[in-house]
Amino acid sequence: MDAGKLDALKEELAGHGLEATVSHGLLVLELEPGALPETAQKLRTALGFDLLLDVTAVDWPQREPRFDVVWHFYSTRRFQRVRLRVKVGAADPQVDTLTGLYGSAHYMERECHDMYGIRFRGNPDLRPILLYEGFEGHPLRKDYPKHREQPLVPYRK
Amino acid sequence: MNADLKKPAPPLEYVTTRKDEIIGWARKFSLFPYPFVTACCAMEFMSVSSTPYDTDRFGAALPRFSPRQSDLLMVVGTVTHKQAPVLRRVYEQMCEPKWVMAFGVCATSGGFYQNYAALPGIDKIIPVDVYIPGCPPRPEMVIDGIMQLQDRIARSRHPIVNDRF
Amino acid sequence: MSFELPNPIRPAFTEPTDDSHVIVNIGPSHPATHGTIQIVTELDGEKVVRTDVHCGYLHRGFEKECESHTWHTLIPYVDRLNYCSALINNFAYCGTVETLMGIEITPRCRYLRTLLAEYARLADHLTCIAASLMELGAMTAFLYLVTIRDYIYEHMADVTGARVTHSYGRIGGLAHDLPAGWLERLGQILGQYEDFVGRVHGLMDRNRIFIDRTRDVGVLTPQQAINWGFTGPILRSTGVPRDLRKDTPYLAYAELDFEVPVGIKGDNYDRYFVRMREMDESVHMIHQLMDMLPGGPVTVDDRRCVLPDKQLVYSEIESLINHFKLIIDGPQVPAGECYVAHESANGELGFYIVSDGSGTPCKVHVRAPSFVHMGGAHLMLDGYQLADIVPTFGSINMIGGECDR
Numbered sequence: 001m002d003a004g005k006l007d008a009l010k011e012e013l014a015g016h017g018l019e020a021t022v023s024h025g026l027l028v029l030e031l032e033p034g035a036l037p038e039t040a041q042k043l044r045t046a047l048g049f050d051l052l053l054d055v056t057a058v059d060w061p062q063r064e065p066r067f068d069v070v071w072h073f074y075s076t077r078r079f080q081r082v083r084l085r086v087k088v089g090a091a092d093p094q095v096d097t098l099t100g101l102y103g104s105a106h107y108m109e110r111e112c113h114d115m116y117g118i119r120f121r122g123n124p125d126l127r128p129i130l131l132y133e134g135f136e137g138h139p140l141r142k143d144y145p146k147h148r149e150q151p152l153v154p155y156r157k
Numbered sequence: 158m159n160a161d162l163k164k165p166a167p168p169l170e171y172v173t174t175r176k177d178e179i180i181g182w183a184r185k186f187s188l189f190p191y192p193f194v195t196a197c198c199a200m201e202f203m204s205v206s207s208t209p210y211d212t213d214r215f216g217a218a219l220p221r222f223s224p225r226q227s228d229l230l231m232v233v234g235t236v237t238h239k240q241a242p243v244l245r246r247v248y249e250q251m252c253e254p255k256w257v258m259a260f261g262v263c264a265t266s267g268g269f270y271q272n273y274a275a276l277p278g279i280d281k282i283i284p285v286d287v288y289i290p291g292c293p294p295r296p297e298m299v300i301d302g303i304m305q306l307q308d309r310i311a312r313s314r315h316p317i318v319n320d321r322f
Numbered sequence: 323m324s325f326e327l328p329n330p331i332r333p334a335f336t337e338p339t340d341d342s343h344v345i346v347n348i349g350p351s352h353p354a355t356h357g358t359i360q361i362v363t364e365l366d367g368e369k370v371v372r373t374d375v376h377c378g379y380l381h382r383g384f385e386k387e388c389e390s391h392t393w394h395t396l397i398p399y400v401d402r403l404n405y406c407s408a409l410i411n412n413f414a415y416c417g418t419v420e421t422l423m424g425i426e427i428t429p430r431c432r433y434l435r436t437l438l439a440e441y442a443r444l445a446d447h448l449t450c451i452a453a454s455l456m457e458l459g460a461m462t463a464f465l466y467l468v469t470i471r472d473y474i475y476e477h478m479a480d481v482t483g484a485r486v487t488h489s490y491g492r493i494g495g496l497a498h499d500l501p502a503g504w505l506e507r508l509g510q511i512l513g514q515y516e517d518f519v520g521r522v523h524g525l526m527d528r529n530r531i532f533i534d535r536t537r538d539v540g541v542l543t544p545q546q547a548i549n550w551g552f553t554g555p556i557l558r559s560t561g562v563p564r565d566l567r568k569d570t571p572y573l574a575y576a577e578l579d580f581e582v583p584v585g586i587k588g589d590n591y592d593r594y595f596v597r598m599r600e601m602d603e604s605v606h607m608i609h610q611l612m613d614m615l616p617g618g619p620v621t622v623d624d625r626r627c628v629l630p631d632k633q634l635v636y637s638e639i640e641s642l643i644n645h646f647k648l649i650i651d652g653p654q655v656p657a658g659e660c661y662v663a664h665e666s667a668n669g670e671l672g673f674y675i676v677s678d679g680s681g682t683p684c685k686v687h688v689r690a691p692s693f694v695h696m697g698g699a700h701l702m703l704d705g706y707q708l709a710d711i712v713p714t715f716g717s718i719n720m721i722g723g724e725c726d727r
Contacts, residue, residue, distance in 0.1 A: 024421050024660045050548050054689040058676050079569045104551025107697030130378040132239040132330035139273050146272045146386050152328050153241040155281040193351055195358050195380055197405035200486045207468040222353045240379045242327040243350050272383035293486050
C-alpha cells in the first residue's frame with residue numbers, strides 16, 4: 001500500500017475522528033461512537049470504500065472503556081484499506097449498525113454480538129449465529145473461562 | 158452321578174453359532190455408512206471412498222444419507238455442542254443393528270479443541286464401536302478401523318427372531 | 323432413553339406466508355450442505371420463496387483457543403480453518419505475525435510460499451469442483467479430480483509430513499526445506515493434472531444437462547456481490563476482476579505472469595468455469611516458480627522467533643535459553659495490531675491480530691470469506707428451485723472450518 005496515497009486519504013478524513021494513523025499498510029481511524037454512521041457513509045459514497053471486510057471487537061478488561069469495536073473497509077478501486085475503531089464501555093456496549101449501508105454487516109454484527117455482547121442498534125436480527133439458543137454468556141470476553149461447557153445433550157453415564 | 162455331562166450339547170447352539178457366522182459375514186461385507194460429516198476429516202473420508210484406497214472393496218461404499226437405511230454411523234470430524242442434538246437424533250433414528258465409528262481424534266475425544274464449544278468425544282452422547290484416531294487419520298488407518306469393525310461384527314451375536322436366536 | 327432434544331437454533335420464520343407453502347428444513351447433517359449448514363426454506367411447490375441459512379454448527383472456539391497458546395503453537399489451529407488449502411492459512415497467519423514483528427522473510431521462502439500457496443489453491447479448487455459435480459451426479463468427474471487431489475496430498479505429505487492439515491509455515495519461514503526429488507515429482511503431477519482435467523472439461527463443459535442445471539441459476543450481480551462482501555471466485559464470476567494477488571501483490575506474485583479469469587453472468591456455470599480457469603492459472607504460476615526458485619536458507623536468522631540450531635542448543639547456554647524461552651513463553655511480538663489479507667481459494671482471507679507484547683496473543687481474528695458468503699447466500703437461493711440449492715451451495719464453496727471458526 002502506497003504510503004503517499006494513505007496520507008492523502010488521511011487528509012480527506014481529517015476532522016472525522018479523534019486520531020488517524022497509518023499502521024502496517026492501512027489507515028487507522030479512531031472515532032467517537034456517535035461519529036460512526038456519518039464516517040461510514042462518507043467512506044462508502046464519497047471515498048469509494050465499497051467492501052466492508054470485517055466487524056470485530058477486542059476486550060481489554062483492565063481498561064475502561066472496555067471494548068474496542070473494529071471495522072475494516074476495502075476499496076475495490078483504490079486498493080486501500082481503512083480500519084475504524086470505536087471504544088465502548090462495559091456497562092452499555094452498543095454502537096450503531098451498518099446494515100443499511102453494507103449487506104455483509106448483518107452476519108458479522110451478529111457474530112460480534114454473540115462473542116462479545118456488543119449490541120448493534122438498528123440491526124434487525126441479533127440472534128445467536130455461532131452459538132446456540134440457551135448459551136449464556138459471551139465466550140470471547142476475557143472473563144469467560146475457556147473450559148466452561150454448556151452441553152445441550154446430557155452426557156451418558 | 159453327573160448325568161448332565163453325558164448329555165450331548167443341544168443342537169440349537171450349533172445352529173445358532175452357524176447362523177451368527179453367516180449373518181455376521183453378510184452384514185460385515187454390506188455396511189451402509191451414514192457419513193455424518195462435519196469437518197476436516199471429510200477430506201480423508203473423500204479420499205478413502207475413492208481411488209486408490211476405496212472402501213468399495215469392503216462393501217462399505219454406498220453411503221445412505223438417510224439414517225433409516227444405514228447401519229454404520231461414521232461421525233467424521235468435530236461434533237460441537239450445537240451439533241450434539243442433531244447427532245443424537247440421527248443415532249436414535251437408525252434401526253438395529255447399528256454400529257458407530259468415531260472417525261478422527263475430534264470425534265474420539267474432542268481433539269485439541271478443549272473448550273466451551275466442542276463436545277469432548279461423541280461417546281459422551283452415543284455408544285461407539287470403533288475409534289479411529291488421527292488428525293485427520295490416514296486412509297490406511299480408516300481401512301484398518303473398518304476391518305476391525307468387520308471382525309467385531311463377524312464375532313458378535315446376531316439375534317434375529319427373538320433375543321436368543 | 324427419551325427426552326426432548328433441544329433445538330439449537332431459532333429460525334427466522336416458523337409460519338409460511340401462504341397456506342399452500344411448506345417450510346422444509348435442510349438440516350445440518352445433509353450430503354449436500356458440505357458439512358454443517360442448516361437451511362430453513364419456505365417452499366411453494368418446488369420453488370424456494372425464502373431461506374434462512376444457519377451456520378455455527380462447527381464453531382470450535384478457534385479464537386478462544388488461540389488466546390491460551392503461544393504465537394507458534396496455534397499454527398495447527400490455523401490449518402484447520404480452511405482445511406482444503408491449509409497452507410494458505412498458514413502463510414497468511416505467519417505473514418501477519420511477521421508484519422507485526424517487522425521480519426523480512428528470505429527470498430527462497432518467499433518463492434516457496436508462493437509455490438505452495440498455489441499448489442494448495444489447486445487442491446482446494448479440485449475439492450470444490452469434485453464435490454459439486456458429484457452432487458449433480460457426475461461421479462466420474464469426481465473420481466478423476468479426487469485422484470489428482472490424492473496425488474497432491476501424498477506429495478504434500480512428502481514435504482510437510484501430513485496429507486491434509488500441514489502446519490508447515492513458521493513465523494520467520496518454513497518448517498524445513500524441500501526434500502530431494504520433490505520438484506521432479508511436482509512436474510509429473512502437473513502433467514497428470516492436465517490429462518485428468520482435460521477429461522473433466524470434455525465431460526462437463528458442453529454437457530447439456532450440466533448447462534441446464536447451472537446456467538442462470540444462482541445469479542449474483544456485481545453490485546450485490548460487493549455490497550454483501552463477496553470476494554474471490556464468486557466476485558470474479560460476476561465480472562469484477564478483483565484479485566488481491568494482482569491488485570495488492572504480496573509474496574512473489576508481482577513477478578509472475580498470470581491472468582485473472584472473470585465470468586459473465588455470476589451464475590453457477592461461471593463459478594465452475596472461473597475455478598477451472600484459476601486452476602490452470604495456478605499451474606502456469608507453479609511452472610514459472612519452479613524455474614525461479616533461488617537457493618539459500620528457508621528461515622530467516624532471527625532469534626526472536628526462529629529456534630536455534632540443535633547443535634548450538636546443546637553446546638551454548640545462550641541458545642539453550644533462547645530455545646527454552648521460545649518454547650515456553652513463545653515469540654515476543656511487539657504490542658500493537660495488524661491486519662494482513664491474502665487471496666485464498668475462497669476470497670480474501672484476513673488475519674487481524676492484536677498483541678499486548680507477550681508471547682501469547684491477545685486476539686487472533688480471522689476474516690473468513692466463507693462466513694461472509696453465507697451472509698449473502700440467500701441472494702443466490704431465493705427464487706430458484708429446491709433442486710437448485712444443491713449446485714448453488716456447492717459453487718459457493720463454504721468450508722465449515724472457516725465459516726464457523
